[in-house]
Every structure is written in structure tokens, then in C-alpha cells.
Amino acid sequence: MKFLLQKIALLISILIAASLHSGCGLFHHHGDNYYTYDWTAADSTASVENDIQTEDQSDTEEQLSYQLSHAIINDIVSTSLDVSFDWKKQHMNGKATIVFKPHFYPTDSLTLDAKGFDIHKLELISPAGNKLLNYVYDSSQLHIFLDRKYSSAEQYSLLIEYTAKPNERTTAGSSAITDAKGLYFINPLGEDKNKPTELWTQGETESNSAWFPTIDKPNMKTLIDISMTVDTQFTTISNGVMISSADNKNGTRTDHWKLDRPIAPYLVMMGAGNWKITHDTWKGMPVDYYLEPEYSPYAKDIFGRTPEMIDYYSTILGVPYPWGIFKQVVVRDFVSGAMENVSAVVHFDALNRTHREIIDGNMDDIICHELFHHWFGDLVTCESWSNIPLNESFATFGEVMWNEYKYGKDAGDHQHLNDLNSYLLAGSENPVDLIRFYYADKEDMFDVNSYQRGGCVLYMLRAYVGDDAFYKALNVYLTQNKFKTVEIHNLRLAFEEVTGQDLNWFFNEYFLSSGLPVVNISYNYSDGSNAQFVTIEQTQTIDEKNPAFTLPVDVDLYFGNEVKHYRVMMNQPKQTFTFPAYSKPDLVNVDASKSILWQVNDNKSDSEYVFQYLHAPLYMDRYEAIKNFQNEQDLDENSRLALIASLNDKYWSLRKDAINALALDDEKTIADAKPLLINLVKTDPKPQVRTAALKKLATLNDKDLVNELASITEHDSSYSVLATTINALKDVNPDRAYQLALSLKNENTSSLLNVIAGTLASKGNDSDFSWFENKLNTADGYELFSLITKMKDYLVNCGSSVRRKGIDLLATIATSNKASWICMSAEGDLKQVKDSLESKEDPALADDIAYIQHKLDEVHDQMK
Numbered sequence: 001m002k003f004l005l006q007k008i009a010l011l012i013s014i015l016i017a018a019s020l021h022s023g024c025g026l027f028h029h030h031g032d033n034y035y036t037y038d039w040t041a042a043d044s045t046a047s048v049e050n051d052i053q054t055e056d057q058s059d060t061e062e063q064l065s066y067q068l069s070h071a072i073i074n075d076i077v078s079t080s081l082d083v084s085f086d087w088k089k090q091h092m093n094g095k096a097t098i099v100f101k102p103h104f105y106p107t108d109s110l111t112l113d114a115k116g117f118d119i120h121k122l123e124l125i126s127p128a129g130n131k132l133l134n135y136v137y138d139s140s141q142l143h144i145f146l147d148r149k150y151s152s153a154e155q156y157s158l159l160i161e162y163t164a165k166p167n168e169r170t171t172a173g174s175s176a177i178t179d180a181k182g183l184y185f186i187n188p189l190g191e192d193k194n195k196p197t198e199l200w201t202q203g204e205t206e207s208n209s210a211w212f213p214t215i216d217k218p219n220m221k222t223l224i225d226i227s228m229t230v231d232t233q234f235t236t237i238s239n240g241v242m243i244s245s246a247d248n249k250n251g252t253r254t255d256h257w258k259l260d261r262p263i264a265p266y267l268v269m270m271g272a273g274n275w276k277i278t279h280d281t282w283k284g285m286p287v288d289y290y291l292e293p294e295y296s297p298y299a300k301d302i303f304g305r306t307p308e309m310i311d312y313y314s315t316i317l318g319v320p321y322p323w324g325i326f327k328q329v330v331v332r333d334f335v336s337g338a339m340e341n342v343s344a345v346v347h348f349d350a351l352n353r354t355h356r357e358i359i360d361g362n363m364d365d366i367i368c369h370e371l372f373h374h375w376f377g378d379l380v381t382c383e384s385w386s387n388i389p390l391n392e393s394f395a396t397f398g399e400v401m402w403n404e405y406k407y408g409k410d411a412g413d414h415q416h417l418n419d420l421n422s423y424l425l426a427g428s429e430n431p432v433d434l435i436r437f438y439y440a441d442k443e444d445m446f447d448v449n450s451y452q453r454g455g456c457v458l459y460m461l462r463a464y465v466g467d468d469a470f471y472k473a474l475n476v477y478l479t480q481n482k483f484k485t486v487e488i489h490n491l492r493l494a495f496e497e498v499t500g501q502d503l504n505w506f507f508n509e510y511f512l513s514s515g516l517p518v519v520n521i522s523y524n525y526s527d528g529s530n531a532q533f534v535t536i537e538q539t540q541t542i543d544e545k546n547p548a549f550t551l552p553v554d555v556d557l558y559f560g561n562e563v564k565h566y567r568v569m570m571n572q573p574k575q576t577f578t579f580p581a582y583s584k585p586d587l588v589n590v591d592a593s594k595s596i597l598w599q600v601n602d603n604k605s606d607s608e609y610v611f612q613y614l615h616a617p618l619y620m621d622r623y624e625a626i627k628n629f630q631n632e633q634d635l636d637e638n639s640r641l642a643l644i645a646s647l648n649d650k651y652w653s654l655r656k657d658a659i660n661a662l663a664l665d666d667e668k669t670i671a672d673a674k675p676l677l678i679n680l681v682k683t684d685p686k687p688q689v690r691t692a693a694l695k696k697l698a699t700l701n702d703k704d705l706v707n708e709l710a711s712i713t714e715h716d717s718s719y720s721v722l723a724t725t726i727n728a729l730k731d732v733n734p735d736r737a738y739q740l741a742l743s744l745k746n747e748n749t750s751s752l753l754n755v756i757a758g759t760l761a762s763k764g765n766d767s768d769f770s771w772f773e774n775k776l777n778t779a780d781g782y783e784l785f786s787l788i789t790k791m792k793d794y795l796v797n798c799g800s801s802v803r804r805k806g807i808d809l810l811a812t813i814a815t816s817n818k819a820s821w822i823c824m825s826a827e828g829d830l831k832q833v834k835d836s837l838e839s840k841e842d843p844a845l846a847d848d849i850a851y852i853q854h855k856l857d858e859v860h861d862q863m864k
């Protein structure tokens with residue numbers, strides 16, 4: 001599963017607005033969403049604050065209870081579901097035929113998870129005629145009394161007829177369950193004209209038992225087949241392949257989906273909607289993309305690298321993609337970023353992008369994350385939520401692997417740095433074990449530790465054992481445990497089998513412990529001793545409970561073009577290592593593989609960083625150097641020159657970092673850097689770099705330069721470059737900014753919405769009212785929120801007759817929008833328009849001010 005949040009600043013502002021209105025109930029995530037993502041690709045690292053916590057997080061291990069893995073009494077062999085839907089009531093009618101067998105000990109009872117059902121019939125299937133069975137149902141679990149004791153050599157089958165009512169479930173305190181419904185009906189009656197009608201499911205962690213009876217635990221595996229009866233207009237999707245599709249001649253159709261390999265219940269999925277399927281293949285295997293018809297023409301733009309990803313992962317793991325078919329669907333209002341249901345991945349609607357929008361960045365990271373789960377999570381599944389890093393750390397590391405394979409080592413390392421930074425930013429403050437057997441809520445396991453920190457630990461493990469051993473060990477782990485469930489020791493044993501080494505220390509310190517090393521590195525060279533001394537001191541809290549970390553440290557010594565490689569093992573709080581050096585090295589590069597998960601204070605000199613930038617091989621070497629140049633450019637001439645040189649780094653993100661690091665505040669630097677920056681705006685292949693360079697040059701407030709650049713950039717294919725062009729022109733040539741915004745106002749993208757709305761609003765032309773009207777009538781969510789904010793400025797600047805119409809529009813939104821936070825912001829904006837008009841002290845505005853007050857009174861009356 002992948003959690004994503006977009007537009008963080010906006011989100012936070014909305015949260016603030018929403019918090020003014022208690023009980024707003026808008027932001028129900030799993031309580032665990034933490035993600036960092038190259039969102040618009042315009043600004044690389046958007047860090048996301050953890051969900052605003054309302055509960056005290058001071059729980060300690062002592063207060064939390066040990067989370068046992070589920071004890072298996074009965075195994076599920078297969079699950080067959082026959083389902084149909086009542087869209088009006090948002091109910092699902094289900095008939096489940098499930099085959100069980102006792103796991104080891106004989107048993108005469110069975111407990112199933114079945115959340116919020118009406119049970120109509122529960123029978124034991126028998127050739128001599130079905131038998132009704134006694135059961136006790138508490139609306140959460142079904143306790144079933146079998147007709148006799150069964151041994152593990154026997155199977156028995158149950159038939160359960162039921163109605164699932166996912167919207168009517170309540171928690172103990174009787175509030176509606178909004179984030180674990182399992183089955184979601186979207187716009188079920190088609191009342192929202194701007195949203196398709198569809199349904200989809202989300203199982204992880206234990207929500208699928210809200211729509212079918214099962215043993216809803218990750219250490220359970222079942223075969224699955226689902227017959228879905230839907231109106232003929234709908235396309236269906238589920239696990240496996242569609243083995244039949246029958247027209248029922250009554251306006252409905254029954255599609256039968258079947259997967260012939262066992263999966264955990266949380267990975268079962270079904271969906272129905274108006275999706276158009278685009279077919280692709282990998283080695284003859286179907287690879288299908290389900291999209292709303294509007295986005296179907298861009299299916300290959302959105303998903304087109306999928307077959308190459310399947311091929312890459314199959315090859316490097318030595319385990320071919322194991323499920324026979326791969327499908328992906330983009331749905332509306334998804335509760336997460338994406339979910340790795342076996343062979344039927346669900347994505348949230350941020351993947352609805354046009355060809356042109358994808359120029360600014362594709363969504364391959366999320367696509368490859370879910371795909372990699374098809375080995376780590378789907379084929380080999382964590383036996384308990386305590387072991388979820390065995391799913392999520394791998395899926396996160398799978399993103400690093402894909403970037404490295406597809407775009408080169410720099411791109412993989414860039415992805416790794418994003419993971420490291422997200423963890424350091426938010427996860428290191430409240431240290432927890434990676435594999436956690438103590439937690440309050442299983443949803444808490446889906447955090448920056450299980451994803452990003454775990455990804456970094458795998459990166460470090462790969463560097464320690466070497467690439468060949470690493471991928472061989474993964475092959476052994478996957479092969480030995482396929483279609484089974486695992487805990488962390490299965491992974492260790494595979495690595496030990498392959499490397500022949502005892503790796504308890506690594507797994508104990510990095511998977512089964514909390515915290516991270518914080519180190520100070522200092523250097524000393526003395527001529528007489530012909531030795532280079534390197535002292536590393538671990539400065540984190542070290543005591544009996546928290547011993548010093550064991551650190552395998554690669555150290556490279558550079559003498560001109562000659563490099564000497566060493567690896568030392570650090571296992572004390574403070575250690576000094578001695579390396580032969582007959583002259584003073586130009587650079588001592590500690591952690592030369594840049595793979596250790598630690599926080600470093602490195603006391604290198606400016607000249608060593610310059611040398612490092614020019615000679616050391618890795619992305620991180622150059623990244624660290626650029627960070628140092630940023631701080632030293634005013635103090636050290638060589639750092640300043642090196643920073644200017646790094647504007648032409650071979651990797652795009654470092655060019656962007658160099659641009660952002662550059663201080664354009666003295667004549668010399670302006671003279672040196674300006675031609676390079678202009679060249680980047682004109683010729684760089686990456687829109688992120690063109691955007692950054694244009695932004696930087698715009699800070700010079702040089703009207704002629706901006707106008708000259710705009711002549712080129714206003715024809716750019718990238719929306720982010722266009723948006724930056726409008727913003728750059730706004731200050732120096734507002735008329736031209738307005739004309740450019742006008743020329744782009746019919747583009748089919750939300751990327752330009754903000755900048756166009758802002759530009760039209762500051763101009764206040766009456767003729768632009770219809771644009772605002774149209775957008776306000778079709779947008780929702782964050783987009784609508786942001787449009788309302790811009791509309792406020794427009795209504796202050798436009799003429800009186802249009803102003804009245806706009807006020808009516810905002811008043812209608814304030815009283816009729818379904819989302820209370822949107823209503824509130826529309827009402828708040830009306831007040832602000834009134835305040836702005838009043839502050840002008842213009843008697844001609846008196847009537848309009850009175851009109852707004854009149855509308856506000858109406859809004860107020862209606863809200864009562």
C-alpha cells in the first residue's frame with residue numbers, strides 16, 4: 001500500500017480551516033500516511049508531516065501489549081463469492097462458498113471475521129443434503145459450531161448467504177466507520193455530474209471481512225474466485241482472469257473472475273465502473289490498464305513502462321512474475337495512494353494525467369512500488385502486521401531499484417536520498433523498532449519506519465553483502481517461501497545461507513532495534529607517521545539498553561587520481577582508524593558507498609569538498625559537496641566556482657539543487673552564472689531544471705531578460721515551465737502575463753489552474769467571469785478550495801454587474817456544497833470581499849457591500 005498526500009501547504013491550510021469547525025470529519029486516512037514524493041516534479045522533495053496527531057503518543061512498550069501472530073486453527077482452502085449490488089442502499093448481496101481444513105489439531109468449531117452483515121443462511125455443504133449449522137454472531141465475528149470434529153486430513157465446506165452493509169457499520173462508540181469499510185460505493189446514484197459511478201474495495205489491513213466472510217489475517221491464504229453481477233454498462237475487475245461473462249438478459253451481466261494461486265484475504269479485490277481497458281503484454285502475458293474513457297488515450301503514457309518493470313524485476317530476482325496477469329485501475333476517492341491487490345492494483349486518481357501533464361513527471365514510482373509487492377507481500381507475505389516491513393520496506397526499495405535500472409545509478413541514489421531525508425525529517429524523533437511486536441493499533445505500523453527507514457536498511461544491506469549476494473539471497477527467500485508467510489528471521493536465514501555469514505548482528509541492530517547512529521567524523525594527518533587517522537564518534541545516547549551500533553564503513557583515500565579502498569568495522573562508541581598515507585590525501589571519503597543509515601557531522605575542509613565534487617563517483621558525493629558550496633560560496637572562492645560549475649552537473653536533480661543553492665547577490669556571480677542559467681532555461685532537457693533556472697533568473701528583476709526568456713518559454717511543452725513564465729512576467733510585464741494566461745485558459749490540466757486563476761483575478765476583467773463560473777461549477781476538493789480563494793480577489797477587482805453574479809455563485813457554494821469545509825471557505829471569502837471593498841472607502845461600492853451583507857445573512861439563515 002502506498003500513502004500519498006499532495007499539496008501539503010494547502011492541506012495544512014485546509015486542516016486549519018477545518019479545525020475551526022469541529023466534527024468536520026474530512027480527513028480520514030489510515031492514520032498512518034506519511035509520504036515524501038516528487039510530486040509535481042517542479043519542486044523535488046515535498047515532505048509531508050505525519051498526520052496531525054490528536055492522541056497522546058507517549059505510549060511506551062511497557063504500556064503496549066505484545067502482538068501475537070494469529071493462531072491458525074482452521075485454514076481456508078478456497079473462497080468462491082457470488083455477489084450483486086444494491087446501489088441505492090449501498091448494500092452487497094453475497095453468497096460465499098468456502099472450503100476449510102483444520103490446520104493441525106482436530107476441531108469442531110470455526111471463527112470467521114464477518115463485519116456488519118445480515119446473515120441469511122449458514123449451511124454445511126454435504127452431498128447428502130446441506131445441513132444448517134448453529135452459530136453465534138456478534139456483528140464482527142461468526143462463531144460456528146460444526147456438526148462434528150474434523151481432522152487435518154479432512155476438508156469441509158460452508159455456504160453462507162448474507163448482506164454486507166459497509167456504510168452502516170459503526171464502531172463501539174457508534175460513530176460511523178469511514179476508513180475501513182472494505183467496500184466503497186462512489187457517487188452511487190449518479191447525483192454528482194462531475195464524478196463517475198463506481199465501486200471498489202480496499203482490504204488492507206483487515207477490512208475485506210466487511211464484504212466477505214473470511215479469516216482476515218495476513219497469515220492465511222486462500223484461492224479466490226468472484227462472480228460479480230452488475231449492470232451491463234459497467235466494466236468489472238478482480239483478482240486473476242475473467243473465465244466467463246454472461247449476459248443475464250435483464251440489464252445485468254455476470255463476470256466470473258478466478259485466481260488459481262492462494263493469496264492473503266487482504267489482497268482480494270473487486271471493482272466495477274465505467275473504465276475503458278487498454279491492453280498491453282509482457283512475454284505474451286496480459287497487462288491491462290483500466291481508465292476512465294477521458295484518460296484512456298493516455299494509458300501508455302501513464303502505465304506504459306509496466307511491462308519493462310515486470311521484466312526487470314522478474315530478471316533481477318530470478319523469480320518470474322508469478323500471477324499470470326497484471327491489471328491496474330485508477331479509481332475515484334481512493335482512501336490511500338495505491339494498493340497491491342494480487343494482479344489487480346488500485347491507484348488513486350492522481351494517475352489520471354494527460355500526455356502533456358506527464359512531461360512534468362510520471363507516476364512510475366507508485367506503479368513500480370505496487371508491482372514489486374507482487375513478490376514482496378503478495379507471493380511471500382508478512383505473517384503478522386508486526387512484520388509489515390517485509391512488505392513495505394521492499395516495495396520502497398523496489399522504487400530505488402527501478403530508478404537505478406531505468407535511469408542510472410544517480411537516479412536510484414536520488415530516490416534513496418528522498419527516503420533517507422523523509423525518515424530523518426520525521427521518523428528519527430520517536431524511535432521505534434523496525435519490526436515492532438508492540439503497538440497500539442496495527443495501522444500504526446504503516447509509517448515512515450516501515451517504508452523509508454526499512455528501504456534505507458535494505459540499501460545498506462545490499463552495499464554490505466554486495467549486489468550479487470543480495471539478489472541471490474532475495475531469490476532464495478522468495479523461492480523457499482513462495483505462497484507462504486514469513487517473519488523477519490526467514491529473511492536473515494536466506495542471507496546467511498547465501499553469504500555463509502552470521503548476520504544476527506545486522507538484523508538485530510537494524511531490523512529489531514530502534515534509533516540510528518549519529519556520528520561526528522574528524523581527520524588527522526601527520527607527516528612523520530605516514531598515516532591518515534580518521535576518528536568516528538557515535539554521539540547518540542549509548543547505555544546498557546542502547547549499545548553502540550556496529551557500522552561497516554567503506555573508506556576511500558584519494559591521492560590525485562589514485563584511490564585506495566578500505567572497509568573497517570566500527571563497534572565502539574568512539575574509534576580511530578589508521579590508514580597508510582605517504583602524503584596527505586586530497587580526500588578521505590568516509591562511507592564511500594554512501595549506504596549507511598546515519599546522521600553525520602563530517603569535518604571535511606572546503607577544498608576536500610571541491611575535490612570530492614570533481615573526483616568521487618556517486619550522486620551523494622556531489623550532493624554533499626553542493627550542500628557545502630551553498631554554505632561557503634560567499635567565503636571560499638573555489639567553492640563558489642565549483643557551485644557555478646555544478647550548474648552543468650550530468651544529473652538533472654543536482655543541476656536543480658545547484659541552481660537553488662546559488663546566491664545571485666553579487667555582480668561577479670551574476671556575470672559568471674547568468675549565461676549558464678539562460679542556457680539551462682533554453683536547452684535543458686528536464687522541465688524541472690528549466691523551471692528552477694527561470695525562477696532564479698526572475699529574481700534579478702530584469703524586465704528585458706524576463707521578456708526575452710518568455711519568448712522562448714511561453715512555447716514550452718511543460719506546464720510547470722509555463723506556470724513559472726506567467727509568474728515571472730507578472731512582476732515585470734503584467735499585461736503579457738495576463739495574455740499568456742488567457743491563451744492557456746482552456747488547457748485540460750489542473751497544473752495551471754492556480755496560476756491562471758490568480759492572473760485573471762488580479763486583472764479583474766468582466767469577460768473572464770464565465771471562466772471562473774465554469775471552473776467553480778466543475779471543480780471539487782482542493783481544486784475548488786483554491787479557486788474560491790482566487791475568486792475572492794477577482795470579485796474585488798471586477799465590475800459591479802459581474803461581481804453580483806460572482807457573489808451569488810459563492811453564496812450558492814456556501815449553502816449547497818456537500819463538503820462543510822468548502823462551504824465555510826466560500827462564506828469566509830464573501831466576508832473578505834466585503835472587507836476589501838469597505839477598505840476602499842468608495843461610496844460607489846456601497847450597494848455591492850450591502851448586497852454581500854444581504855447574501856451573508858441568507859447564508860447564515862440557511863445554515864441554521
Ligand SMILES: [Zn+2]
Nearest residue numbers: 001002392395
Ligand atoms: Zn506498499
